[in-house]
Amino acid sequence: MIEVLYGPTPNGWKVSIMLEECGLPYEIRPIYLSQGDHLTPEFLAVSPNNKLPAIIDHAPLGGGPPLSIFESGAILLYLAEKSGKLMPNDVAGRYGVTQWVFWQMANLGPVLGQHGHFFLYADDKIDYAIDRFRGETKRLYGVLDRQLEKTGAYVAGDDYTIADIAIFPWIMTHKAQTIPIADYPRVQAWFTKLRGREALQRGLAVGKDLYKNGPPQSPEMRRRIFGIGAGKD
Numbered sequence: 020m021i022e023v024l025y026g027p028t029p030n031g032w033k034v035s036i037m038l039e040e041c042g043l044p045y046e047i048r049p050i051y052l053s054q055g056d057h058l059t060p061e062f063l064a065v066s067p068n069n070k071l072p073a074i075i076d077h078a079p080l081g082g083g084p085p086l087s088i089f090e091s092g093a094i095l096l097y098l099a100e101k102s103g104k105l106m107p108n109d110v111a112g113r114y115g116v117t118q119w120v121f122w123q124m125a126n127l128g129p130v131l132g133q134h135g136h137f138f139l140y141a142d143d144k145i146d147y148a149i150d151r152f153r154g155e156t157k158r159l160y161g162v163l164d165r166q167l168e169k170t171g172a173y174v175a176g177d178d179y180t181i182a183d184i185a186i187f188p189w190i191m192t193h194k195a196q197t198i199p200i201a202d203y204p205r206v207q208a209w210f211t212k213l214r215g216r217e218a219l220q221r222g223l224a225v226g227k228d229l230y231k232n233g234p235p236q237s238p239e240m241r242r243r244i245f246g247i248g249a250g251k252d
């Protein structure tokens with residue numbers, strides 16, 4: 020059984036979607052960011068960067084003691100290897116997918132995350148930061164659009180893979196972030212196609228109301244998330 024240290028966020032959904040798509044048994048362990056659950060020594064032992072998601076596989080591939088993995092990209096690669104699904108077997112195909120998983124991890128996620136932070140959540144609206152991350156967000160949508168124009172069907176070619184799963188939850192944020200997805204017609208068509216997948220919808224529904232019904236954010240956590248006072252010492 021795979022234990023998932025989880026919250027319903029774009030990075031968490033990558034894992035819940037993948038688990039629903041590949042059919043491996045799992046159990047959710049809710050982590051309330053609002054309460055600082057991700058800062059506890061117990062959580063840090065599994066995920067030393069203080070972030071969701073993480074997994075503990077109690078029956079790991081290859082046997083041995085429980086295996087814990089943090090970073091959603093690494094988790095997707097592991098689940099693909101364990102299930103034998105959503106990743107090609109040939110070298111060219113495998114790295115065709117891997118490079119787009121890394122692109123998401125190093126570019127799309129961090130940049131859209133920062134855009135969301137400055138544009139939606141920060142009390143202080145700093146034009147420089149918003150423009151900087153909005154411009155970069157649009158550039159990345161353009162990169163994805165050109166890639167989908169080349170491949171036609173899915174991000175890394177004819178087949179649906181973990182590259183699509185890594186990217187989809189971040190493109191879901193386009194409405195909230197007011198990114199005009201219609202300006203990127205191949206991204207829009209790909210997004211609509213993926214949205215229709217039943218397993219993906221089940222993945223998105225996992226723990227849907229956890230944060231809505233969970234404990235409210237403490238003032239201390241808000242200070243931490245917005246970095247108030249950070250970097251001054």
Ligand SMILES: N[C@@H](CCC(=O)N[C@@H](CS)C(=O)NCC(=O)O)C(=O)O
Binds near residue numbers: 029091
């Ligand atoms: N690169 C990491 C990013 C993880 C991440 O940023 N997780 C967010 C939730 S989506 C988080 O735990 N934030 C808590 C914090 O920043 O304190 C991954 O993809 O796993």
